[in-house]
Amino acid sequence: MALDIELFRGESRQLVRTEPLISLLKPAFAAETAPFKGSARFVLMLRNDPGPDTYEGDPHLTNLRADFGYIHVKIHMEGRVVHQKPYSVNSLVGPILARLARELAPEERRWAFRIAGLPSPEDDDSAQRLPPVVDGTDDIDTSRSTRLAFGIRPAAEPQIPLLDLTEYGVELTDTEAPVTVLLGAGVRRRLMEMELSTEIEEGGFLVGRAFRRADIPELHAVIVDEVLPAEHSGASLMHFTFTGDSFGAMNRTLGDRQLVGWYHTHLFQTERTIGLSRTDIDLHRDTFRRPWQVAALINLTSRRRVLTCYASSDDWMAPCPIRNLDDDADKHRSTHPSLGHH
Template sequence: MTLEVELYRAGADVPERRLPLPKLLKAVLASELRGVGAEPVFMLSFESVPGPEFYPGPPRLSYRDRHFGHVTVIVQVEDHVVYRHPHSVNGLLGPVLAEVAKSIDPDEQSWTFRIDSPVFEDSPGLRMPPEVRGSMDVDVARSSRLSFGVRPAREPEVPTFDAAASGLPAELGHHPVSVLLSPDVKRLLERDLPLSEHVEEGGFLFGKVYRRPEAPDHHVVLVEHVLPAEHSGASLMHFTFTGDSFRTMRRVLAERHPDDQLVGWYHTHLFAPKGPFGLSETDVALHRATFRRPWQIAGLINIHDNRRHLRCYAGSETSMRVCPLWSRDDDSEQYRRAPSALGHQ
């Protein structure tokens, strides 16, 4: 059975055009399929996770089955998988459908589309976050008129880093944040930490932070402990912390690691890293809203074909940059500069 995409003018009940989905996918993936001689076979796995509301165009396109808003596209040529990557449906089909819509009527600025397929079944790769109860929003600007006060917490003092005593070279370069992984953390993130291949996973990173004496606004972050998040929501394309996740984190930090700080977080992407592609816009928004100290890091673990690829990021209000990674083994006191990313296969 060949799936078709129905393209509608906004508000219309009858499709303006019906297009074979394989033909559209060939156009979308033309660069990836260049030089492939045999006919590609497309396999699609839709996820019951809402996608973007629309593709901005022009013209603007809205996907009618937005509840199933993400899809993993696998392309097989003969016996080889030549492409595997998750997409939002709007992001995947929007550009090519916009061109079709413009060819039909360049003056029509709003279209919708749907995929004519059997009824979607709920995806097993979905974990909904627990229902939040007893929460409230607090307007800090109005705190003087509330029955309680709100004021910023005092920032903990950051000690100076002693490069010689740490086993690191004195010159770390001009990176705002350098990341040191203890041997236990290196093993966990690269290999031993159980991680799903069906939904994104994530959690918290504990350790210590130091400022560099030659550049006080530059920091060294030592990651010593990993805590998988509880009470989180997840899917193939999405990971969510909840208030309960942070309550559990704070309790564990106070009870088990009272000398450490929350130095950041980590989560997984269930596809191979491609070029500079790293944190998504959603990841960056979460980091900037929740992990606001300039030295707090975001660890990203790409999982693909039983391989893991680890990068760490830190940033400001305007950018997120890859941090240099340093690690050492149990039998070594010297940290070694890792490649741009650590990996295990």
Template sequence: MSSDPSGGSAMIVLYKGRTFERAASVPLSGMVVAALESHLPALQSPARLSVRLRFLARPDPRVIEGPPVLHNLRSQIGQIHVEIGSQGRPIVREVFSVRSLLGPLLLRTVSQLDPRAEVWGFCLEHPRLDRYDLHRPTPPVEGSMEIDLRDTRPGLTVSTVEADPVPLAVPDDFGIDPARVGRVGILLGHELRERLATMPLSSRLEEGGFLLGRPHRLAPSDGTPPGQERYLLEVSAITPAEHSGASVSHFTFTGDSFRELNRRLTESERDEQLVGWYHTHLFSGRKSGLSSIDVDMHHGTFRQPWQVAALINLTSEERLLRFYRWADQEMRECAVWVGDERGRYRFAGTSLDYAA
């Protein structure tokens, strides 16, 4: 069987798990022929089939529902023009969507590779497609509606829910110097610190999620102006966001991401609340900070003065973790204390380095 997909050999690359680590690759032309088997006559020599494939940049963003769930990570290429012939005679000449052509066969393939894996991704790979980044499409939010807060007509009203009061904390109880706290100081427990060092993180798509824990308010000193309170933030858990979108340079929450988190918090017996969010940066330098999009998202969504943004810069050799808080119309780095097995804390500066 010969193949000429606009020059070179095209493949389908399969990625397993929520971190989308590369698992396998198969020739695209062979998968196309297998998917169209019912269209093809019985041939004495299938090897004489000629296959020409042309990629069409027509988006096909929807997830292929399983189980398992299968994400098209290069969904900008959503259609393929297929020409199959034998001995100079055309048999198939038609345009197919990637989802309808390959979806059923890919679902069977990944289920055979690992029946336990619930999430997979795939992409078409060819030199001419290198300019298209991999991405996980942001899923649509069911039952949503747009609200213009500037609309003063009678009808639906929106009001702010008062937050629970933040309990007072005594820095000595944690073994830390209050002079180093700044506006928000981070207390990172031993178990979570170890998990951040070892948790799987994708090197192809940005990842993100939520930080859980407990805020504590430091007693104000004489002359502390209103709005300048200081906080200690115990960060005790990290949970990846469900129903999110991602690419090599962006991560997107949806309303369903927060709905699922709220359900988990409601059902949990642990005394935790949403204290912030995290995401990764890829290929942007070891010490690149939050982007303007990150800052706008934090300021518009995480409104409590003690809520923070954690940034994990990934390189091939290490990961660098920093926490940021909103103050004076900008994001600033937080001081971090790390816990030990005895529950005491030591000052770690404003960043933590982990070997990748």
């Protein structure tokens, strides 16, 4: 099925241009196709996973079908696949459409676009790792706990100690984010250099210690001491899933430390806006409910990794500043919203 891009101008969203998506994309992949002879055959697969609904470029572009937020591009030349990688729709077509919009009407500041002729989001050929089948489960109605042979009651919340961030080289003017993330010895290197798949998402747990900030006790800080890849997980090109066995295996190694968050990969470049998908946000809010637990995202491409952390903030996921404690703590360096090679 052919995919077209429709470009709309102004607040009235007047349709001004319809172009085949592939014809727009071919120039963007000139470097990937240049070493090969013959014509390129593009295979495009859109994923029904919501992405950012705006491209914050010049000019501003609104994606009217942000529910299909990601696209996998596969290029065939000389009888073989010469390039394949997932992208967010905005990062891939945003710069192309912004340039076209400037050519059509440089004075217009508001534009919108959508991909017409969307295929089914199902892709049976995509790489995936199914989560293992869980055996021996049962549902417990907690409302009947008084009539059960055992009791169920909420566990008492442990006391969260205070932490003076200035002792770790953090300037307090840097952040009023809900959580400040401090990476312990070797953790940044582990995240930046650990072996990760380039075909399916990977993920795991962040283990360490949670604190309240001494200067603003209602805000938190975490020190990440260890990174634990998840066992018994499910994964595909666009999704990562924990299971109960994933948490069981993690708990056996937790000891007196705390589960301060989780991490997973995205196999495309980072967005200027929030990089977590709607699925990621739902997973975090349903599973990692402590206010100091963070979601770490590693945007993974062939040449770089970018680490960004997020924490729950009202009805949103706010970026967290990151301080690498392997740096010289005597020099009060600023925290950063992300680490890695941009």
